[in-house]
Amino acid sequence: MPRLLSAFFFLAFAAGGMYAQLPLCAINPSTGEPKNCCNATGFADCPREGCGVDLLLNSAKNRTDLPNEADVRPMTIAQVAKFKRPKKWKWNQLRDKLVEYGEGTPLRVSLYLQGVEKYERGSEACNCNLTGEANNDYHLVLGRTKNAAEKYSLTAEISPRIRRTNWTHDRLKELAKLKTYVRVTGWAMLDTQHIGDKHPIRRTHWEIHPVTQLEVCTTTKSQCDAGTGWTPLEDMP
16 A cells, blocks of 8 residues: 555656646757756746846846836837947846947837747747747847848847737737737847847847837828827737
8 A cells, every 4th residue: 555655646746746847848959858947837937037048138138117108219220220239248247338338228119010939939048948838928020111121120029027918929920911010119128149140130139128018000100100090909909
């Protein structure tokens, strides 16, 4: 009987404990082993600094405060691309100089949503290497025109930490399919992980990250540019 009970408790632990959590951690393709998730089982218990790599970059990505409307600066892709940026960057380097360059600026752009991607395989340390759509960012490709080349685009990232309930990937995908004119508000952040890289393809490694508000133009572009016709995505039917 004791041996049977031992087997039962082992199976119960495997089913409800370790085994239940391991699938949440993304697999390292080079080793075939689960990545370190820092014991997180969802973004709610993933710390702001994430899990590994560049903790200060992770923290910048994971801010949850909302900008004051009076402080938000309307900008174009060209203006965002003019923010200064270093030629090299080391992991966990202090980001004070980037703040001087513009990191943390509350900004707003009105552009066409050309594409959206999700990281459901859990490839990001900022989200504790967790798998699952609910635990990961949405990557938005924003263009000045509907058919502008991606190399001229601006990136915006929607974090699961402040994502509205109905900001779903399916809904965003439909808007991208229609090349919808959108207004995106959030924090300027330099993606220092990709300094010196040619990927991802875009105009600049300065991003809107995280997105704090996403609005859809429901009238004409000219009316929206004049300030009327914007509807928050969460208020769309």
